[in-house]
Amino acid sequence: MDQRIYKEQRNALPGPDDIARVKLDNGIIVLSRSNFNSPSLSIKGYFSSGSIFDPDEKLGLGYLTAAALMTGTANHDFQSMYNQIESIGARLGFSPGTLKTSFSAHSLSEDLQLMLELISESLRSPSFPQKEFHRLKNQMLTGLAIRAQDTVEMASLLFDQIIYAAHPYQRPDEGYPETVQTIQRDDLVNFYQETYGPEAMVIAIVGAVEPAQAVDAVREVLGDWKNENLRPLPEIPGQQALQESAKKTLSIPGKFQADIVMGSLAPERLSPDYHALRIGNNILGEFGMMGRLGERVREKEGLAYYVYSSLSLGTGPGAWEMIAGINPENIDKTIALITDEVRRFVNEPVTEEELLDNKSYFLGRMPLLLESNSGVAISLLNLERFKLGLDYFLEYPKHVQAVTADQILEASRKYLNPDALAIAVAGP
Amino acid sequence: MTNQTQFSTLPNGLTIHLKEIHTAPIISTWIWYKVGSRNEIPGKTGISHWVEHMQFKGTERFPSGYLDREISRTGGIWNAMTYLDWTTYFTTLPAHAANISLEMEADRMINSRFDVDEVERERTVIISEREGNENQPHFLLGEAVQEAAFARHPYKYEVIGLKDDLREITAEDLKSHYQKYYQPANAVLAIAGDFDSEKMLGKIEEHFNQIPQDNIESPEIQQELPLRGEKHVHVTGPGETSYVQIAYRAPSASAKDFLTLTVLDSLLTGPSSLNMFGAGGTSNKTSRLYRALVESEISVSCHGALQATRDPYLYGINLTVHPEHAPEDVLTAVNAEIVRLLETPVTQVEIDRAIKQAKALFAYSSENITNQAFWLGYTEMFDHYDWFENYVDNLSRVSPKEVMETARTYLSPDNRVVGFYTPQES
Numbered sequence: 135m136d137q138r139i140y141k142e143q144r145n146a147l148p149g150p151d152d153i154a155r156v157k158l159d160n161g162i163i164v165l166s167r168s169n170f171n172s173p174s175l176s177i178k179g180y181f182s183s184g185s186i187f188d189p190d191e192k193l194g195l196g197y198l199t200a201a202a203l204m205t206g207t208a209n210h211d212f213q214s215m216y217n218q219i220e221s222i223g224a225r226l227g228f229s230p231g232t233l234k235t236s237f238s239a240h241s242l243s244e245d246l247q248l249m250l251e252l253i254s255e256s257l258r259s260p261s262f263p264q265k266e267f268h269r270l271k272n273q274m275l276t277g278l279a280i281r282a283q284d285t286v287e288m289a290s291l292l293f294d295q296i297i298y299a300a301h302p303y304q305r306p307d308e309g310y311p312e313t314v315q316t317i318q319r320d321d322l323v324n325f326y327q328e329t330y331g332p333e334a335m336v337i338a339i340v341g342a343v344e345p346a347q348a349v350d351a352v353r354e355v356l357g358d359w360k361n362e363n364l365r366p367l368p369e370i371p372g373q374q375a376l377q378e379s380a381k382k383t384l385s386i387p388g389k390f391q392a393d394i395v396m397g398s399l400a401p402e403r404l405s406p407d408y409h410a411l412r413i414g415n416n417i418l419g420e421f422g423m424m425g426r427l428g429e430r431v432r433e434k435e436g437l438a439y440y441v442y443s444s445l446s447l448g449t450g451p452g453a454w455e456m457i458a459g460i461n462p463e464n465i466d467k468t469i470a471l472i473t474d475e476v477r478r479f480v481n482e483p484v485t486e487e488e489l490l491d492n493k494s495y496f497l498g499r500m501p502l503l504l505e506s507n508s509g510v511a512i513s514l515l516n517l518e519r520f521k522l523g524l525d526y527f528l529e530y531p532k533h534v535q536a537v538t539a540d541q542i543l544e545a546s547r548k549y550l551n552p553d554a555l556a557i558a559v560a561g562p
Numbered sequence: 563m564t565n566q567t568q569f570s571t572l573p574n575g576l577t578i579h580l581k582e583i584h585t586a587p588i589i590s591t592w593i594w595y596k597v598g599s600r601n602e603i604p605g606k607t608g609i610s611h612w613v614e615h616m617q618f619k620g621t622e623r624f625p626s627g628y629l630d631r632e633i634s635r636t637g638g639i640w641n642a643m644t645y646l647d648w649t650t651y652f653t654t655l656p657a658h659a660a661n662i663s664l665e666m667e668a669d670r671m672i673n674s675r676f677d678v679d680e681v682e683r684e685r686t687v688i689i690s691e692r693e694g695n696e697n698q699p700h701f702l703l704g705e706a707v708q709e710a711a712f713a714r715h716p717y718k719y720e721v722i723g724l725k726d727d728l729r730e731i732t733a734e735d736l737k738s739h740y741q742k743y744y745q746p747a748n749a750v751l752a753i754a755g756d757f758d759s760e761k762m763l764g765k766i767e768e769h770f771n772q773i774p775q776d777n778i779e780s781p782e783i784q785q786e787l788p789l790r791g792e793k794h795v796h797v798t799g800p801g802e803t804s805y806v807q808i809a810y811r812a813p814s815a816s817a818k819d820f821l822t823l824t825v826l827d828s829l830l831t832g833p834s835s836l837n838m839f840g841a842g843g844t845s846n847k848t849s850r851l852y853r854a855l856v857e858s859e860i861s862v863s864c865h866g867a868l869q870a871t872r873d874p875y876l877y878g879i880n881l882t883v884h885p886e887h888a889p890e891d892v893l894t895a896v897n898a899e900i901v902r903l904l905e906t907p908v909t910q911v912e913i914d915r916a917i918k919q920a921k922a923l924f925a926y927s928s929e930n931i932t933n934q935a936f937w938l939g940y941t942e943m944f945d946h947y948d949w950f951e952n953y954v955d956n957l958s959r960v961s962p963k964e965v966m967e968t969a970r971t972y973l974s975p976d977n978r979v980v981g982f983y984t985p986q987e988s
Contacts, residue, residue, distance in 0.1 A: 171585040171928075171929070172925055172926075172928045172929045173925050174922070174925040174926055174929060212847070212857075213847075213848060213853070216845060216847040216848050217848045219844065219845065220832065220844050220845060220846070220847065220848045220849075220919070221848075221915050221918065221919075222918055222919075222922060223833070223844050223918055223919035223920070223921065223922025223923055224844060224922065225843060225844045225845060227845070240926060241922070242921075242922050242925055269856075269857070269859055272859065272862065272884065272885070272886075273862045273863070275885070276803060276862045276882065276884070276885055277862075279801070279802050279803050279885070280801070280803055280882075282801075282802075283699075283800060283801040283802075283803070284697075285697055386800065387800060388799055388800030388801075388986065389696075389697050389800065390693040390694075390696040390697055391690065391693040391694050391696070391697050421634050422627075422630035422631055422633075422634040423618070423630050429627075432687055433626075433627075433683070434683075435683070436682070436683030436684065436685070436686040436687050437686065437687075437690070438687065438690050439687050439688070439690040439691035439694055440694070459690065459693075459694045460690060461686075461689075461690060461693060490635075491631060491634065491635040492635075494635040494636070494637065495634050495635055495636075495637050496637065497637060498635070498636045498637020498638065498656050498659070499637030499638070499639075500637070501586055501587055501588055501637075501656060502588060502637065502638065502639065502654060502656075505586050505588060505929075505930055505931065506929045506930045507929055
């Protein structure tokens, strides 16, 4: 491939000068930034549909609806839809979530128009063919049977049941075999009509295309989309933290390794504690070879191949998880070691050295995260979703630099309590 | 903006590939050693992967934990992978911080420690890694199929090694494996990113020239004999889902047939991304096996796996059986598709489609400097860098006739192992 025809451009951090942001008349927000270094592009977006709208007895409906969008449209059947995409080496897929459904595509930049047309078709005229629905449902049921055998997924599911007890977030987006069984094709049609629309939709296009051209291309295929019957997103309730530790275990006979997921609730993305918690979590279970947890459980004790912590902060109550895969004989010992590290973490401030190293990590990794088209597209969607502003990347170093060890301690104490942890274990 | 790739060799035999890319202030540095499970002897399976783990335990100059901290604080990433033919270590760092990579790789090429206590702690970590794999039915099935597919060649065993061997390997074993294969003449240093090639070469010489040249004495690897008839393996385990894996003996990546097999792979199961570092890719819903098996609800998924290797390895087809069918039904349907392929000539249109797909996959992988550096060294592990540069051109020259010949040579039942995984009866 001859890249010399593409003009030289060096990626600085995206900012107001080079991100185009346009709101179309029907509410769709289009974000675009060009990158002519490779003749390819990434298209990503989301809209407000998801499992939050699923009735309990049909949990998995939103998931199945999104998965069925490309199985047939007004203009294409399943095979002709995928023939268009695969013949040009492109990819397009829809991923259902709890509050939003996302889509993601990549292709050569010469195929932008076609990809947008296929996205638009899938969103605006899905026909949900009965035959494809039946097949998809069986595939999903097999997926759930495989999930039931997966120690990582089952531990994670149990963990959500503990921290999100009686909260909508305890429900897995893919549902359960008995709820998926009850879903019929008409349910998909109704779900689609009530929850798919342009309001609150965001699309980011990044790659070898001029931003103005990208915006026009989106307007052309989606600018006149309307849905006046959209159900508003329900209010997401808050959630009470545990008062004491709670444990759930699941036996999956015949397995060799057990997985542990333990931790607590976390705040939402827009919490003022955000930067302190991100840096704190990195120290606890991410930095280098999985932070303090990796040092203790893997390096010193040799107990686990993976042990790390992870912080998920979005809309509504988030989660702070510590995760380990270990031999079943070492379950109690590992839980005790992780609890011990959590205790130390909320009892004493992180060291000055840890703080500096981790700030440096967050600042240094920006060019790496923003190197590929898909990395930039994901970041642009996040800016929009949480109203962070187009100058966020330029302002970001200030926020990171301002975090102190005391702030990390104080913020962590609000959420992590070594005597009130949710502990989930799935294994043989 | 993308300069020519520069190739050179140091007096001690270290091969160097440099590619300047000035699109982002990033440098990705990879060092590749021609050692993997291919170089292992019975009783010591998994030793190459274990040496890779020990390379993170520090040296006298850079004690354990030091590098982890130095690299992580730059915001960069570092990791390593061991496979059949190779072991590789990479960093992708902000350009201003990239010097540490050269210092570190030169140091741990000769100075790694194999402390007995560290080896013991790592033993349980690696067994834990293996047990995590054992939780997955496709690992258990894949291991059994691989073992049945080879009688003599070390490709017989999974890279992670047999559990019994992992219990027995000693610090002394690890050290001698390391000393034997971690040599400049057995390594390729590939760097892509925001640097000046001449200056970079100077730095490389400064760090690596001092490492003496030594001879690599590898045990002779016995080439595999033909399979002489279809083999079957049957694994049972937990769960309610059955799986089928069909593995055909495949040519080495440098063989002419390999390229035609990539076309067959595209037709049958959708194009495999040969980039093991994951870049882009497309779905496979229009592939022949997807249409014949998944659309007709005999299986619920279908994936092909073709890998570029130094010696002939395997082309695998992995299928998850539909709950209302048996593994035998899946095999029958695959057989029918293979027969159809052998009986109906492949058209130029289908080959052109495979070429367009390959072009797109390469465009995605050049979006990112880490991926470009990956290709720079990876191809040397089974062929040469021109394999990558000429890939699309060579693909364009594949004729329908050659595709049919390759199909007849490789996709015969006599050339395959069929594996079934079925739920254990409770």
